[in-house]
Amino acid sequence: MIPILNTVFDLVSNGILLYFFAINFLYAVFILLSVIGIIRHNTLLKYVTLNDMFAQPMIKPVSVIAPAHNEEATVVDNVRSLLGLEYPVYEIIIVNDGSSDQTLERLIQAFHFKKTKRVFRRVIPTKPVRGIYLSPIAPKLVLVDKENGRKADALNAGLNVARYPLFCAIDCDSVIDRDALLKMARPFHEDPEQTVGVGGVVRLSNDCIIKNGQVEKVNMPKSWLARIQIVEYLRAFLGSRLGLSKIGSLLIISGAFGMFRKDVVMQCGGYDHKAIGEDMELVVRLTRRLREQKSKFRIKFIPDTLCWTEGPESWKILKSQRNRWQRGLIQVLQAHRNMLFNPRFGVTGLFALPFYFVFEMLSPLIELFGYLILVYFIATDGLNSPFAIKLFFLAIVAGMFLSLSAIVLEEYAEKRFPRFRDVLILFASGLAENLGYRQFIAYVRAKAFLDVMKGKQGWGTMQRKGFSTAKKS
Numbered sequence: 001m002i003p004i005l006n007t008v009f010d011l012v013s014n015g016i017l018l019y020f021f022a023i024n025f026l027y028a029v030f031i032l033l034s035v036i037g038i039i040r041h042n043t044l045l046k047y048v049t050l051n052d053m054f055a056q057p058m059i060k061p062v063s064v065i066a067p068a069h070n071e072e073a074t075v076v077d078n079v080r081s082l083l084g085l086e087y088p089v090y091e092i093i094i095v096n097d098g099s100s101d102q103t104l105e106r107l108i109q110a111f112h113f114k115k116t117k118r119v120f121r122r123v124i125p126t127k128p129v130r131g132i133y134l135s136p137i138a139p140k141l142v143l144v145d146k147e148n149g150r151k152a153d154a155l156n157a158g159l160n161v162a163r164y165p166l167f168c169a170i171d172c173d174s175v176i177d178r179d180a181l182l183k184m185a186r187p188f189h190e191d192p193e194q195t196v197g198v199g200g201v202v203r204l205s206n207d208c209i210i211k212n213g214q215v216e217k218v219n220m221p222k223s224w225l226a227r228i229q230i231v232e233y234l235r236a237f238l239g240s241r242l243g244l245s246k247i248g249s250l251l252i253i254s255g256a257f258g259m260f261r262k263d264v265v266m267q268c269g270g271y272d273h274k275a276i277g278e279d280m281e282l283v284v285r286l287t288r289r290l291r292e293q294k295s296k297f298r299i300k301f302i303p304d305t306l307c308w309t310e311g312p313e314s315w316k317i318l319k320s321q322r323n324r325w326q327r328g329l330i331q332v333l334q335a336h337r338n339m340l341f342n343p344r345f346g347v348t349g350l351f352a353l354p355f356y357f358v359f360e361m362l363s364p365l366i367e368l369f370g371y372l373i374l375v376y377f378i379a380t381d382g383l384n385s386p387f388a389i390k391l392f393f394l395a396i397v398a399g400m401f402l403s404l405s406a407i408v409l410e411e412y413a414e415k416r417f418p419r420f421r422d423v424l425i426l427f428a429s430g431l432a433e434n435l436g437y438r439q440f441i442a443y444v445r446a447k448a449f450l451d452v453m454k455g456k457q458g459w460g461t462m463q464r465k466g467f468s469t470a471k472k473s
Contacts, residue, residue, distance in 0.1 A: 009373075013387050016370040020394035023359045024402065027235075030243025031405050037242050038303045038413050059189055060166050061089035062181055062259070065158030067151050068094055068172040072102040076110045078172055081213020083138055087181040092141050093158045094172070098127070098148025111135040113143050124156040124270040132161065151255070152271035152278040159262065159270050168259045169279075171309060175205055175215055176257065180306040184259040187300045196286060197260045197299040199253035201237045203416070204230050205308035215308050220422045223313040227429040228437050230311075231403050238303060238413060239406040245301035249352035251287065253299070255279035257307035264290075276457070277328020284336050284353075291345045303413050319444050326448035327456065329361050364445035370395065371439065396434045403430030 064082060068075050075094075082092050096104045107113060113133035120132070127149035135141040146157050155169055166188060170176060177183075180200070187195045206221035221227050244250045253260075255278060265282070268289050275281040283299060290297045312318040333340075333356060340357060342349035370391055377385035407426045410416065417423055 013373055016366060016373065017387070017390050017394060019366055020370070020391065020398070023363065024394060024398040026355070026359065027240065027402050028405075031239045031402065031409065033243035033246040034238055034240075034303070034409060035412075037246050038238075038409070041303055042413075059088055059185060060192070061091075061164040062087060062185065063158070063162035063164040063167040063262070064090060064092045064170060064181070065155055065162060065167055066092065066094050066170050066172040067097050067154035067158070068099065068103055069097040069148065069151075069154070070099045070101045070103060071172050072099070072106050074173055075103050076106050077213060078175070079107065079111070079141070081175060083140060084178060084213060085176065085181050086178045087185070089164075090140065090181060091163060093144060093161055094141070095144045095146065095154040095158045097146060097150070097154040104143075104145055107143055108133065111138050111141055111143075113141075118161075120161045122160055123266055124160055126153050126157040126160065126273075129157060149273060152273040152275060155278070156270040156273065159266060162262060165262055166259060167262045167265070168257070169255065170307070171256045173309070174202075174256050175210060175213060175308040177306055177308075178214060180257070180304075181259075183302060183304045183306060184257075187298070187302065188259070188261070191298060194296050194298045195261070195300060196264045196290070196297045197253055197258065197283060199241065199250070199258050199299075199301045200304050200306035201302075202233065202254050202256050202307045202309055203305050204233060204311040206311055206313065208308065218416045220417065220419075220425050221311075221313075224429065224432070225315070225318065225437075226311050226313050227425060228433045229318075231407065231426060231430045231433055233311075234410050235403055235406040237301075238409045239402065241301045242303050244352070244355075245299065247351070248298075248347045249355065250299050250301055251283050251348070251352050251356060252280045253283055253301075254307070256309050260286075275328065276324060276331050280328060281332045281335070284332055284339075287348050288336060288339060288345065291348060305414060305416065315440070322441055322444045323448050323451065326361075326364070326445040327452055329356065330448065330452050333357050333361055364442040365449070367395070367442045368439075368446050371442075399434045399438065400431055403433060406430075 064085075066078075066082065071078070079092065079094060094107065096107070113135050115131045116134050118132045118134070127147040129144060129146045131145045133143035133145065135143070142161060144157055144161055146154065149157075159167060166185065168181065168184065184198050184200060187198050203218075204221065204226060205215060206223065206226040207219045208215050209217035209219060221230070241250055241252065258279065260282075264286060268282075268285055270282075271278045272281050272285070287297075287299070312321055333353065336353065339345045339349045340353050345353075374388055374391050377388050404427060407423070407430060411423065417426065
């Protein structure tokens with residue numbers, strides 16, 4: 001190789017090794033912060049129980065907003081589960097977002113909905129609302145029927161109709177723990193002035209036993225693809241987001257289940273109906289506006305499992321899902337690029353957004369490039385190449401360590417898998433994740449850059465087995 005090219009090649013190789021060291025070091029720090037956060041959270045639970053919170057007369061009521069599009073198979077069961085939530089005062093707003101199946105008819109039949117002339121302020125522009133229905137047998141329920149505008153538009157329609165100061169955005173095809181609202185509302189109760197958003201742990205429900213709209217027993221999925229995703233979710237929620245929230249850098253509250261102050265979100269214009277990742281976009285825009293106003297605020301993450309959702313069990317659906325997540329991330333960072341490295345936005349501009357830019361958005365490109373260099377060294381120098389050895393330990397071994405750490409963290413925090421066999425399967429999944437699965441996800445996320453340049457806007461499809469076909473007792 002020409003000397004100058006050899007020098008450039010060495011610099012690039014060392015840069016990639018430094019990148020892998022930095023990302024693993026940061027994630028290790030986040031896990032340490034998560035341990036501290038879980039210990040503190042469990043200590044607080046000893047002094048203020050959920051029963052104490054339920055009895056508090058000043059606890060704020062909540063509007064639960066659940067968009068539904070073509071959910072005829074499960075929507076009735078899911079709404080019944082929402083009616084069983086344990087919370088002093090709340091309403092459930094189901095937004096039928098232009099379903100082309102029998103979603104609306106099934107809801108009207110099951111809950112005897114009657115169309116009303118209820119008036120509401122259209123603060124946030126949305127697709128036309130065709131009608132608002134109330135149920136004589138379930139006073140908490142409100143049904144909004146509107147033209148299709150996708151999830152963000154449906155959430156905005158629900159916000160316009162919502163009556164209460166807090167709102168909780170959920171996926172209509174998810175299962176919510178009965179005490180989830182109480183857990184989410186705790187930070188708003190402890191610090192009502194500064195808390196503007198709260199997120200919690202989302203887990204996979206694949207092959208769990210579902211009874212009366214609740215997860216009665218947590219089972220290990222039969223699919224290895226779902227098992228690996230469990231490890232991914234644990235690492236993302238307990239090993240990353242909890243740690244990021246401890247340093248004021250949380251920029252994602254899962255769209256599957258998140259709670260916000262309604263007045264702050266309304267002032268920001270609600271959800272961006274053009275955003276692919278509307279959940280992250282809202283949090284970043286909230287953060288931006290509050291930083292610009294120099295307001296003191298908190299966006300918190302609690303280490304409690306609150307929501308259960310079904311993960312993909314086919315490579316095709318997984319590919320579509322992760323492509324959309326990556327495109328959403330790219331879109332958000334591009335839209336708010338002037339916040340990057342901007343001290344005006346505090347820790348968000350100087351750390352949080354740069355972290356998501358360098359170590360989340362760019363990671364698949366750098367990782368794949370590292371693998372290409374690894375292949376080159378193996379082909380020329382053999383497996384004894386110093387780069388090959390270092391990359392193996394920094395990318396593969398360190399990745400396994402972080403995954404195993406997240407599993408241990410879950411066992412300490414909740415012990416949702418009581419059988420030792422299940423824990424061993426999780427450990428095996430954490431090891432297997434780095435041997436093919438991780439490289440596939442890196443490829444899918446890297447391809448998302450090409451899709452963004454081509455102007456791809458589609459959301460893709462998420463085919464689910466549905467809770468009705470899950471194992472039940």
